[in-house]
Amino acid sequence: MATEARERIEARRRLQRAETPLAVRDDSQDEMIVSFPEFVFKEFIASVAMTVFLLIVSIWLDAPLLNRANPGMTPNPSKAPWYFLGLQELLSRFPPLMAGVAFPTFVIVLMILLPYLDRNPSRRPAERKVAIILFTLYMLIAVALVLIGTFFRGEAWTWNWGLVLGSG
Amino acid sequence: MKVLGAAWDELYSVMAQMVQGLFRHGLPLTDKIAARTALTNFFLHIHPVRVRRSWIRMSYTLCLGGLSFFLFIVLTVTGLYLMFYYVPSVEHAYQDMYDLKFVVTFGGVIRNMHRWAAHAMVITVWLHVARVFYTGAYKKPREFNWAIGTTLLLITLLLSFTGYLLPWDQLSIWAITVGTNMARYAPIAGPYTRYLMLGGKVVGANALLRFYVAHVVGLPLVAFLLMVVHFWRVRKDGFSGGL
Numbered sequence A: 001m002a003t004e005a006r007e008r009i010e011a012r013r014r015l016q017r018a019e020t021p022l023a024v025r026d027d028s029q030d031e032m033i034v035s036f037p038e039f040v041f042k043e044f045i046a047s048v049a050m051t052v053f054l055l056i057v058s059i060w061l062d063a064p065l066l067n068r069a070n071p072g073m074t075p076n077p078s079k080a081p082w083y084f085l086g087l088q089e090l091l092s093r094f095p096p097l098m099a100g101v102a103f104p105t106f107v108i109v110l111m112i113l114l115p116y117l118d119r120n121p122s123r124r125p126a127e128r129k130v131a132i133i134l135f136t137l138y139m140l141i142a143v144a145l146v147l148i149g150t151f152f153r154g155e156a157w158t159w160n161w162g163l164v165l166g167s168g
Numbered sequence B: 001m002k003v004l005g006a007a008w009d010e011l012y013s014v015m016a017q018m019v020q021g022l023f024r025h026g027l028p029l030t031d032k033i034a035a036r037t038a039l040t041n042f043f044l045h046i047h048p049v050r051v052r053r054s055w056i057r058m059s060y061t062l063c064l065g066g067l068s069f070f071l072f073i074v075l076t077v078t079g080l081y082l083m084f085y086y087v088p089s090v091e092h093a094y095q096d097m098y099d100l101k102f103v104v105t106f107g108g109v110i111r112n113m114h115r116w117a118a119h120a121m122v123i124t125v126w127l128h129v130a131r132v133f134y135t136g137a138y139k140k141p142r143e144f145n146w147a148i149g150t151t152l153l154l155i156t157l158l159l160s161f162t163g164y165l166l167p168w169d170q171l172s173i174w175a176i177t178v179g180t181n182m183a184r185y186a187p188i189a190g191p192y193t194r195y196l197m198l199g200g201k202v203v204g205a206n207a208l209l210r211f212y213v214a215h216v217v218g219l220p221l222v223a224f225l226l227m228v229v230h231f232w233r234v235r236k237d238g239f240s241g242g243l
């Protein structure tokens, strides 16, 4: 039974490899190790490092707590959380239906469909230049928009150097 | 003396039994013992027993998926602590945050940790997406796990977003007002979606309660379930390893 199942699994693996010849480096000769304790130890070290980092940041830097919420007093500018500021920036430039709805929906759908749209079987960076350039562009634009929204937008969403250069 | 000796022996054997029940195989001095330890321990069991060295190079995963998961755990633990002191009502929320900062033992540090870990998780999850993209790990046979991942990304953002409202200060209600205003632009469904999220037309008491319930129960449960599936698939699809 067990050997039969193992053979089936092996056969499936071989098939996967054969179907995606460029996809995977042949790793069948790589050294096998037991994941415990070496791998688990690596994870442990990473967790400890992260905990120490968080503790230091948290002792040194306070999370903001402004005045009590006041529905009658709208701050200017009102900003969304930072990871939505790219969207808010787009909203200030394009019609809301496009920037607020069509664009995010498009990105999410595109992301889910990506493995089916990208027909290139290779996983080697040198053989997927187009994909890498497009994705890098997307990431750079997203980061730039978030940075603009966070640091360069002042009252009424006008451009403002003051936040970066000191009072402006 | 003899009685004491016997009692000691008895105590020793009970303790040995306890330790054996916990760690069935002693110190992992040989590969065989180590492998059995991993197999019989529930928490270690999420790892494959044996892996190729090239699969777990830190320079490959950059540990980003693992760190995202670890941050999720940190957020759960610190979040539980905050829940002891926080009441999600318009009357209490802000004062409770204030007390956490200035009165509760370690309240300030725990609240800071919760906040910074949440920001950090948004960043590590994004970087994890970038890692998976650049290594082409979304390709066959991992298409489905990439889709689960996309859902996890959205839920991570929603978790952070719902948490944003809870301190009930000027930053929170206006950020949520701006954020939920974006939903309004969707044709037909937009205003309804916003109404459903807020339980009203403005960010008020209903919105606070809805965001709280989503933040501490609904979204974490879904996130946890999806993570379990995500990890299961990572193993079933085989780890993508080197290039």
Ligand code: HEM
Pocket: B061, B062, B063, B064, B065, B066, B068, B069, B125, B128, B129, B132, B135, B137, B138, B142, B145, B146, B147, B148, B149, B150, B151, B152, B153, B156, B227, B230, B234, B238, B239, B240, B241
């Ligand atoms: C809460 C968020 C997430 C957690 C906790 C998480 C966790 C993990 C972990 C622990 C791994 C193992 C390898 C590694 O550490 O890199 C992994 C692999 C993977 N993740 Fe995620 N992940 C999350 C979100 C995502 C997202 C947003 C995507 C993509 C849209 C994604 C796609 C993948 C894929 C395709 C793999 C397999 C990669 C390979 O085998 O090389 N994950 N994830």
